[in-house]
Amino acid sequence: MLRIEGLVKKYRTGDAALRGVDLEVGKGEVIGLIGPSGAGKSTLIRCVNRLVEPSGGRIFLGDEELTAMSGGALRRARRRIGMIFQEYALVERLTVMENVLSGRLGYVGFWASYFRRFPPEDVERAFATLDRVGLIDHVDKRADALSGGQRQRVGIARALVQSPELLLIDEPTASLDPKTSRQVMRLLLELCQERGLAAIVNIHDVMLAQMFLPRIVGLRAGEVVYDGPADGLTPEVLTRIYGEEDWSKTGPQEDAEDRHPATPMPRVDEIAAEAP
Amino acid sequence: MSTVAAAGYPRAWRKPPFFRNRTLKWALVAGAVVYLLLALASVEVNWARLSEGAGRAARLFSGFLTPDFVSRWGDIWQGLIESLTMTVTSTVAGILLSVPIALGAARNLAPWWLYGICRGIIALARVFQEIIIAIFFVAMVGFGPFAGFLTLSLSTIGFLAKLLADDIEEADPSQVEAVRATGASWWQTVDYAIASQVMPRLIGLSAYRFDINFRESAVVGIVGAGGIGATLNTALDRYEFDSAAAILLIIIGIVMLCEYGSGLIRKRIQ
Numbered sequence: 001m002l003r004i005e006g007l008v009k010k011y012r013t014g015d016a017a018l019r020g021v022d023l024e025v026g027k028g029e030v031i032g033l034i035g036p037s038g039a040g041k042s043t044l045i046r047c048v049n050r051l052v053e054p055s056g057g058r059i060f061l062g063d064e065e066l067t068a069m070s071g072g073a074l075r076r077a078r079r080r081i082g083m084i085f086q087e088y089a090l091v092e093r094l095t096v097m098e099n100v101l102s103g104r105l106g107y108v109g110f111w112a113s114y115f116r117r118f119p120p121e122d123v124e125r126a127f128a129t130l131d132r133v134g135l136i137d138h139v140d141k142r143a144d145a146l147s148g149g150q151r152q153r154v155g156i157a158r159a160l161v162q163s164p165e166l167l168l169i170d171e172p173t174a175s176l177d178p179k180t181s182r183q184v185m186r187l188l189l190e191l192c193q194e195r196g197l198a199a200i201v202n203i204h205d206v207m208l209a210q211m212f213l214p215r216i217v218g219l220r221a222g223e224v225v226y227d228g229p230a231d232g233l234t235p236e237v238l239t240r241i242y243g244e245e246d247w248s249k250t251g252p253q254e255d256a257e258d259r260h261p262a263t264p265m266p267r268v269d270e271i272a273a274e275a276p
Numbered sequence: 277m278s279t280v281a282a283a284g285y286p287r288a289w290r291k292p293p294f295f296r297n298r299t300l301k302w303a304l305v306a307g308a309v310v311y312l313l314l315a316l317a318s319v320e321v322n323w324a325r326l327s328e329g330a331g332r333a334a335r336l337f338s339g340f341l342t343p344d345f346v347s348r349w350g351d352i353w354q355g356l357i358e359s360l361t362m363t364v365t366s367t368v369a370g371i372l373l374s375v376p377i378a379l380g381a382a383r384n385l386a387p388w389w390l391y392g393i394c395r396g397i398i399a400l401a402r403v404f405q406e407i408i409i410a411i412f413f414v415a416m417v418g419f420g421p422f423a424g425f426l427t428l429s430l431s432t433i434g435f436l437a438k439l440l441a442d443d444i445e446e447a448d449p450s451q452v453e454a455v456r457a458t459g460a461s462w463w464q465t466v467d468y469a470i471a472s473q474v475m476p477r478l479i480g481l482s483a484y485r486f487d488i489n490f491r492e493s494a495v496v497g498i499v500g501a502g503g504i505g506a507t508l509n510t511a512l513d514r515y516e517f518d519s520a521a522a523i524l525l526i527i528i529g530i531v532m533l534c535e536y537g538s539g540l541i542r543k544r545i546q
Contacts, residue, residue, distance in 0.1 A: 082457075090451070098468070272391075
């Protein structure tokens with residue numbers, strides 16, 4: 001479904017974020033991408049929908065080569081890839097409904113979206129999706145009036161109304177408390193199963209990853225150092241991914257306290273490059 | 277506590293100094309003081325002229341106590357209407373022109389060549405003070421409110437486009453990224469992710485610029501660009517301080533009204 005071949009990303013400052021990553025994700029397959037901060041996890045998923053411009057390598061979604069696209073073709077390809085963000089990235093001053101409908105922007109013309117006149121099927125789909133994530137009562141609230149867990153569910157709904165085939169999920173739980181984290185992960189997994197969606201989930205929390213995700217890919221300094229089942233994450237493997245540490249003491253207790261802070265956003269290429 | 281004391285840690289700490297060199301620091305301070313004293317000493321004050329002018333100032337201020345709204349009311353009314361027309365039209369025209377220029381002058385939205393052009397337009401509009409621009413336009417299109425309209429529109433662009441562009445550059449990039457990721461076009465991204473973030477500031481700045489423009493309309497009138505400023509200038513030339521006082525009071529009243537109104541608007545949004 002998604003095939004990444006020899007993906008390289010060098011930033012203009014000279015730091016190499018990705019050094020030849022190969023990865024294949026099957027249809028409906030959900031994988032967890034783990035690794036220390038700065039390993040290139042966020043850069044990797046942003047190269048897939050070309051928010052970050054890869055410096056080398058090729059990416060295929062189905063039969064189409066994403067890395068060869070530009071302009072309208074790229075925007076049409078982005079519609080097939082939903083993205084969910086760590087800090088939710090909702091448009092704070094817009095209503096929940098506007099945020100969810102913004103997932104349809106790739107399908108409607110400018111004036112229709114400007115006057116918020118989306119086709120009836122889109123509006124129906126947005127209501128249905130909001131109902132599915134349990135936010136049907138918050139349709140007209142402003143996004144900044146919601147709690148963290150609710151916001152993340154709006155973010156999920158926005159990605160789902162795109163009718164994507166693939167979800168890119170960037171640290172979905174890093175800003176949430178342990179209980180909400182589990183609820184959000186469970187919801188994501190259910191949704192992927194219901195709709196047969198493939199997903200790449202960037203996640204810091206190894207416990208959470210092992211609990212929910214059958215296949216784990218470990219990234220270290222821009223290279224894949226592990227690709228296998230979640231129960232193959234032995235202390236040796238974790239050391240290979242993260243470096244030396246006493247892994248035997250990683251229990252659920254410590255995990256809750258030791259929540260990883262927000263990671264800095266990778267340097268996304270400015271939208272200026274896409275100006276008409 | 278006792279373990280800390282036993283370890284023998286220092287008990288005093290000072291913030292690292294800004295100037296590492298103390299001599300340099302005091303030399304700079306002394307230099308600044310000497311320059312200030314010399315500068316003050318060089319300002320010539322003509323005490324004779326000052327005492328003469330005091331009488332005229334007293335007459336002007338006594339005019340304020342007996343403002344005459346009646347004898348020049350026709351002129352005042354016409355000047356006011358001209359000024360308000362100038363203010364409204366130039367504010368609207370300024371906003372309409374500022375928004376596209378601001379979009380082009382935001383580094384995170386525009387390609388570099390467009391950025392250069394738009395920042396250039398803004399810089400050009402900001403280089404000269406309103407009076408100088410007004411003199412230029414009066415020379416170009418003749419006396420009257422049209423020159424004032426052009427002047428104020430141009431300075432509105434310099435003001436609004438710059439502040440709006442800076443605000444757009446500070447907009448939260450993650451919201452922009454998220455909207456782009458859905459496959460939205462450039463214009464749709466600007467509409468959803470940027471407009472919603474900068475709209476409160478745009479409205480607030482526009483309301484603020486409206487009252488600046490009214491005040492400026494009084495100033496540019498003095499150099500021949502029409503409006504209440506021209507009326508005020510005539511009254512002062514004729515030593516009709518009571519009429520001048522009436523005009524000033526009306527300007528103060530309207531500016532205060534504008535200020536109150538824009539305060540209300542700014543409170544409503546956000």
